[in-house]
Amino acid sequence: MSKVHPHSPTAPESRDSLFLRAMNLLKTAGYKKTIHRETLVRFFLVNPGPLTSEDIQKRTKGLDKVTIYRSLASFESAGLLRKIDFGDGLLRYELNLNDGEHHHHVICTQCGRVDVIDHCEASPVSHIEAQTGYRSIRHSLEFFGLCPQCQ
Amino acid sequence: MSKVHPHSPTAPESRDSLFLRAMNLLKTAGYKKTIHRETLVRFFLVNPGPLTSEDIQKRTKGLDKVTIYRSLASFESAGLLRKIDFGDGLLRYELNLNDGEHHHHVICTQCGRVDVIDHCEASPVSHIEAQTGYRSIRHSLEFFGLCPQCQ
């Protein structure tokens, strides 16, 4: 259901290096190295998401649903993944190995296709902080429309 | 749970006029006038939201949960309300009697307070359309942080 069209075909860091870095993040966060976690990390390196737990279960046969949910929670807390909510009742997870650079998505409301928008163009956080008095602000920004194929 | 701090203390249009306009939108959309719907419309005029179904049920005693859900759906389809998703598993609804001007929110991750951000500063839709080929784009943008009281 979640077809994802990647934006950056050439990765600057090798997959092996990313894998090691990811496993290290898990270790640092106090998580043990298990076969399932390795499988899931490798899976996300190839399919960076955003993916639902169902997407993941279908494409990594043999993994229990609960194991997936718990792994996703660990990965998020270790900083490997970030959770995304498109507002359709399903949680999605996306690879997040470059914390700094965040991006957003356009979701096709017809077919569910997801594309990445490279540059974040939301209002500067400093501006919102000044206007509202809030601090430590993060934001969630997603676009919805009809993809070229569905128009 | 959803405390909302309004941004615009003075309404340009009288409450009675808004009420009539809202009921007219319902009528135009083919919905009948019922006591519950009138109650809910009046409630939203005083509490523009965003509010969860639980917020609404607590503050309009006597209304059945299912009636609320179905009314909210009618109101949304008639254009009175818009649905908002803060990503916490609860749907919220907000008065939407001025379709044109849309705004966003800052949500306190500690106490749940919600403030309004008047000006939308997301990337122009035309720019996203040109970049992605998507059409009929709408967007969802919410900010999360610590409100002044919770810092």
Place this chain on the structure above:
DNA sequence: ATGTGTGCAAAAGCTTTGCAATAAA
């Protein structure tokens, strides 16, 4: 009179939790 709205109960759907068995360090 006809079709819509309402309320109760039950179902759905995704996500979490409990617990005993298993595996990692």
Place this chain on the structure above:
DNA sequence: TTTATTGCAAAGCTTTTGCACACAT
């Protein structure tokens, strides 16, 4: 050996659906 992880089943939660009765036009 001590602590975390896994898998199955069961529970939790919000939201939706079914159906008979009541109400609006």
